[in-house]
Amino acid sequence: MRYSIFSLMRQALRGHRDWTPAWRDAVPKPAYDVIIVGGGGHGLATAHYLSKVHGITRVAVLEKGWIGSGNAGRNTTIIRSNYLLSGNVPFYEFSMRLWEGLEQDLNYNAMVSQRGILNLYHSDAQRDAYARRGNAMRMHGIDAELLDANAVRRIAPFMDFDNARFPIQGGLLQRRGGTARHDAVVWGYARAASDRGVDIIQNCEVTGFIREAGRIAGVTTSRGEIKAAKIGLAVAGNTSRLTNLAGLRLPIESHVLQAFVSESIKPRIPGVITFGAGHFYVSQSDKGGLVFGGDIDGYNSYAQRGNLPTVEDVCEGGMAVIPSLGRVRVLRSWGGVMDMSMDGSPIIDRTPLSGLYLNTGWCYGGFKATPASGWCFAHLLARDELHEVGRDYRLDRFAIGHLIDEKGVGAQPNLH
């Protein structure tokens, strides 16, 4: 069923009785051309672009829980392309352009809202760093504006501009950045992929790999064996668990990241605002809740929940930049398992095991990358070559020294 204003009116007149499920909940077949492990945003986007761009429709997406129940349902929904390094800039801008056309492509309202992202700076040195970043972006045709304190004051007058420790001197604004509705992204991709014949199989946990003639030829799952010529992993923080089953060690550590939402208040935060002197980012959902987060907890974890010192740290960061936050009550907090790579950048590549492909290392920036990640992973699975915009996301870059370390902290995943 194609969604439009006319289908909505027709259903409204019939009392909304005739809506059909958005996508098929499939049962596994014995074999496919491609299996994608992981029914989150990245896995489903991969399935969508495999079927739409490359015409490969004998595809299964295996999800151990329900689709969108991992990090796709746990993030702070920020989209942006304000990166500095040449390996990242084209990729994230490609992703931003896909976001801009996503709803038309999927015929699904993903609530993409380009309300702007504002990175605050609090010192002369930080202003220089943001000027450099903004210039790098503009040289790649990406919008960036360096604002002084007065211009920032016009956008967000409620912040603590004269804070004794972290005065706000200005900010780097990307107007095309913003937010999208995370669940709608998952469902939109699932619906579009399912319409083209992709099987979305839930409650199907991969428990091992089938090897034939020296290559990976399928997976064993909680719902039986499934064969495929190509298997792509898009399982975020659980990547090492799966590759360990295949005897492959990765430059990845799994860490827990917490996020928070407050009670609903009237419109207050105009876009996405990030604190430059600590680590704190906040936006306001259409429902009115303030959605915010900060650093990862900083120790290896698969627990999907964090500890209180990080909660305190995040809230302190928020209070330092927006003191009125102290009057708002936190409604919920939750945790997700991040695939922290050794240089803070992702990996979309083949593995040394023939037939097994990798999409991992998103750290805590995977949501904004969803469309481009799916596009590049589909390209890799279909053509066995890296896509141009993701060509630096190689698995062997750690061995050959071609790291993409935006933060410049080295091989210490809890610092990225």
Add this chain to the structure above:
Amino acid sequence: MRIQCPFCGERDSSEFTYLGDATVRRPDPSAPEQYFEAVYLRDNPAGRHEELWYHGFGCRSWLRVTRDTRTHEIFTVEMYNDATTETNQEAARA
């Protein structure tokens, strides 16, 4: 999460700094190709994990903590340069 420091008693984890996998060994300088594995590759287990924590806001000791990464339950905490640990005995023999 609270860590039972052998010197200071049970303390909040915010007093400690995390370094990571405690089983990583510095490779032999005459075999530089092993540095790639030591610097970058990790087992990253879901379950028991041996890891290094530094008690910066306490006794400033390096501690070797065995912890479950799925539940954050801590099984053992010992001083890292304690010669009784298995890995250090191996290192001493080598």
